[in-house]
Amino acid sequence: MKRTFIACLAASVFVAVAAAAAQQVTTGGPRRGYTPAPGAKDLKATLFNWFWHMGMLRGPQEIEAVATLEHRATGTMEVDGQPCRLTSYRVSTNYQVSGQRIQYACTRPNGQEYRNIEVVSGQYAWNEDVPGAEITPGRGKATPTPNALHERLIRLWAGPQGAPKAATAGGDKTSVSWDGANAIVTFPIPGVPGAIARATLSAQFQAERVEVTHGTTVYAFTYGKYDDWNNPLNKVEAFYAGTLVEARNGVVIRDLTTVETETGNVYVVMPVPPSLR
Numbered sequence: 001m002k003r004t005f006i007a008c009l010a011a012s013v014f015v016a017v018a019a020a021a022a023q024q025v026t027t028g029g030p031r032r033g034y035t036p037a038p039g040a041k042d043l044k045a046t047l048f049n050w051f052w053h054m055g056m057l058r059g060p061q062e063i064e065a066v067a068t069l070e071h072r073a074t075g076t077m078e079v080d081g082q083p084c085r086l087t088s089y090r091v092s093t094n095y096q097v098s099g100q101r102i103q104y105a106c107t108r109p110n111g112q113e114y115r116n117i118e119v120v121s122g123q124y125a126w127n128e129d130v131p132g133a134e135i136t137p138g139r140g141k142a143t144p145t146p147n148a149l150h151e152r153l154i155r156l157w158a159g160p161q162g163a164p165k166a167a168t169a170g171g172d173k174t175s176v177s178w179d180g181a182n183a184i185v186t187f188p189i190p191g192v193p194g195a196i197a198r199a200t201l202s203a204q205f206q207a208e209r210v211e212v213t214h215g216t217t218v219y220a221f222t223y224g225k226y227d228d229w230n231n232p233l234n235k236v237e238a239f240y241a242g243t244l245v246e247a248r249n250g251v252v253i254r255d256l257t258t259v260e261t262e263t264g265n266v267y268v269v270m271p272v273p274p275s276l277r
Contacts, residue, residue, distance in 0.1 A: 033062050034062070035048075041183070042176070043185075046183045047164060047168055049205040050164045050167075050185070050201060050205045051064050052205070053206055054164065054205075054206060055236070056161065056238060065265075066238065068092075068093060069091070069093040069161055069262070070090070070262035071091040071240065071260075071262075072089065072258070072259045072260045072261070073086070073091075073257055073258050075257050077104070078251075078254070079108065084106035084108050085106055085107050086106045087105045087106060088103070088104060089103075089256065090102070093156065093161075094270060095162065097121075097270075098153075098156065098190065099121035099270030100119070100121075100155070101270055102117070102119075104116060104117075117129070117131060117133075118145075119270055120148075120156065121270035122191075123149065125145045125149040125152050127142070127145055128142055132271070134274070142275060151219075151248075153189060153190070153191045154214065154219055157190055157191075158197055158219065158221050159221070160206070160207055160223055160226075160240055160244075161240070163185075163207050163210050167187040167199065169190055170187035174186065179200075181203040182208075184201070185198075187199070189212060192214060194214060194215065195212055196212065197212045198210070198212075206223070206239065207241075208222070208223060208224070209221065209222050210223075218250075219247070220247045221244065221245070221247075222243075222245040222246075222247075223244055224242065224243040225258075227242055229258050229260055229261040230263060230264070234262070234264060236264060238261075240263070242257065243257055244257075244258070
């Protein structure tokens with residue numbers, strides 16, 4: 001019991017420190033709390049309500065301080081133009097030092113297993129044969145995939161948590177319109193020149209659909225069944241989509257069902273291997 005209490009205390013301290021650090025990075029320091037007027041439809045109120053209904057505002061100052069995400073799912077994804085049924089799927093995301101690592105294994109229609117680790121960090125994209133390949137000399141192989149950079153950044157910043165962050169980062173390039181009770185927020189995708197996202201929010205201010213246009217390619221992300229998917233021992237009322245469908249030019253390339261999340265700002269890094277620099 002004593003060991004469990006110490007572990008929980010350490011975890012709480014880590015979350016508090018991470019939140020404080022995030023506050024300094026993303027807001028420049030503490031700010032007074034803000035509560036929009038009931039029914040307010042301006043951009044500031046819409047973004048606040050989006051974060052609030054996602055459970056992403058932390059502390060008495062209600063600072064948006066979600067730094068990382070761990071997400072596990074099941075379902076199918078497209079591999080070489082064919083559906084591949086997932087046997088494992090884990091996404092590790094860092095929003096502050098923008099990066100994402102997706103580790104998955106799946107079974108092709110012919111029964112063959114396919115494995116890959118897709119990574120993006122800043123303006124670098126690569127595949128790994130083991131997590132963190134080449135960070136330790138002689139361990140693993142990192143294969144550059146520059147053509148996948150924009151798609152991976154779009155996937156990161158169009159995600160259920162990434163989208164409101166990207167919309168806020170868009171500054172005066174972000175706008176809001178309304179279709180009845182549904183807010184429609186338009187914003188640029190960070191790191192992808194010319195990529196514009198259009199997020200349709202539910203009446204509960206959670207993204208139902210995020211459509212991203214980049215040149216002649218249109219990515220459509222459809223989300224549903226929001227809930228706190230954390231482990232039952234670590235429920236923090238931070239909500240994430242339970243269903244996630246991603247399509248490219250009308251063709252579904254990922255159809256996922258959430259198994260579990262970790263929204264407590266765990267340590268997530270994607271250092272770029274020296275060979276890629």
